Amino acid sequence: MKAIPVAVQLYTLRDETEQDFEGTLRKVAELGFDGVEFAGLGDYSAKEMRKLLDELGLQAVSSHVPLEQIENNLTQVIEEQKILGSRYVVCPYFEHESEADYKNLIAKLKHAGEECHLKGITLCYHNHDFELEKLSDGRTALDTIFGDTDSTQLQTELDIYWLQKAGKNPIEWMDRYQGRSPLLHLKDMTTDEEKFFAELGTGGVDIDSVLAKGEETGIQWWVVEQDASRITPIKSLEISMNYLKTKLPYLF
Numbered sequence: 001m002k003a004i005p006v007a008v009q010l011y012t013l014r015d016e017t018e019q020d021f022e023g024t025l026r027k028v029a030e031l032g033f034d035g036v037e038f039a040g041l042g043d044y045s046a047k048e049m050r051k052l053l054d055e056l057g058l059q060a061v062s063s064h065v066p067l068e069q070i071e072n073n074l075t076q077v078i079e080e081q082k083i084l085g086s087r088y089v090v091c092p093y094f095e096h097e098s099e100a101d102y103k104n105l106i107a108k109l110k111h112a113g114e115e116c117h118l119k120g121i122t123l124c125y126h127n128h129d130f131e132l133e134k135l136s137d138g139r140t141a142l143d144t145i146f147g148d149t150d151s152t153q154l155q156t157e158l159d160i161y162w163l164q165k166a167g168k169n170p171i172e173w174m175d176r177y178q179g180r181s182p183l184l185h186l187k188d189m190t191t192d193e194e195k196f197f198a199e200l201g202t203g204g205v206d207i208d209s210v211l212a213k214g215e216e217t218g219i220q221w222w223v224v225e226q227d228a229s230r231i232t233p234i235k236s237l238e239i240s241m242n243y244l245k246t247k248l249p250y251l252f
Contacts, residue, residue, distance in 0.1 A: 002215040003250040005034035006241070007061040009185065009225035013233050017042055025056055027234055031241050032251055035059035037183075037223050038084075039092070046083035053084070061221050062088035062157075062183060064126065067105070070112050078119045088183060089116060090124045090157050099135050106148050113153030124183055126157040132166035151180050157223070161187030164205050165195055171209055174217045182220040186210070186240075187227075197227050199236050201243035211247055 008028055010017055016024040021042045028036060035058055041049050053060055063086055065077050070091055077089060094105055113123040131142035139147065146156065156177045160170035174181060188203035190196045200207055214222070222244075229236040245251045 004214050004219055004222055004248075005059075006032075006222045006224060006244060006248070006251065007035035007037050007059075008033050008237060009037045009039065009064070009223050011039040011064070012224070012226045012237065014039065016233060022052060025052060025058065028237075029056040029058055031234075031238055032245070033058070033224075033237075033241065035061040035221065037061050037090070037221075037225075038063040038086075041080075046080040050084050060084035060086040061223065062086055062090050062124070064090045064092035067091050067094060067108065070123075071108050074112055074115055078116060078121050081121055082119075087120075088122050088124055088157075090126050090183070092126045093128065094131075096130075102135070102141055102144060106145060109145070110149055110153050113149065117152045122155055122182065123153070124155045124157040126185065127159050127162055129162045129166035132163070132168055146177065146180070155183075156181045157183040157185060159185040159187065159225075160205055160207075160210055161185070161189050161197065161227075164189055170205070171213055174210070174213050174219075178217040181217055183223055184210070184214070184219050184221075186222050186224050186244075188240075197229065199226065199229070199243070200224065200240035201246075202239070207243075208247060211244075 013024050021044060063081060069077055081089060096102060116123045125145055127142050132140050134140055135144055158173055158181055163170045163173055186200060188198040188200050188205045188207060190198045191204040224237065224240050226233060226236045
């Protein structure tokens with residue numbers, strides 16, 4: 001099995017980083033994560049953050065950047081990624097009211113993706129469950145987003161929790177976008193009616209099959225995210241990382 005490294009989406013630790021960004025990153029490194037996916041840099045500049053990451057032996061994998069920033073401040077976004085050492089910018093969420101909004105989104109992503117590509121950065125799109133709704137032509141919104149763009153303009157960051165919550169099989173989606181899925185959000189889901197976020201290996205998502213599929217479909221980074229937890233976020237990540245260490249021996 002290819003040694004696909006593991007990062008954490010720092011949204012999981014949003015309260016912790018607000019209080020002590022450096023100390024939180026130290027805990028992330030101690031847990032054995034190889035890298036981080038940013039959801040903002042707090043009070044740090046990109047240069048300051050890169051220095052801290054280098055000290056801790058962590059890699060900047062990608063950054064979730066609001067669509068408004070991607071649309072209106074892309075030059076700075078790209079420059080920050082280059083300073084951080086990150087290769088990926090991710091559009092994390094999209095508010096919509098109609099099909100026309102998706103058409104506007106696609107146009108914006110095409111333009112930004114082409115600019116990113118020219119600068120050596122890859123633009124990705126992160127899904128939730130609502131993009132699995134079908135549009136008037138019978139395609140899901142997510143298939144429309146990727147069907148109406150090409151791999152140089154846009155790649156995927158599939159989120160397996162939201163795929164499964166929408167009633168989809170994550171493996172089928174990994175196959176569908178094989179070679180176009182450099183990043184994947186690893187999440188689990190409780191098996192009760194609430195379908196709450198669960199630590200890896202404790203819920204009903206077939207994480208083992210997802211991990212086994214990674215090399216074949218071209219995954220470059222696993223990204224662990226726990227949107228919410230009934231225990232502390234650090235303990236939650238520890239449980240998930242301990243599970244991954246039993247499945248991915250190279251993490252030891």
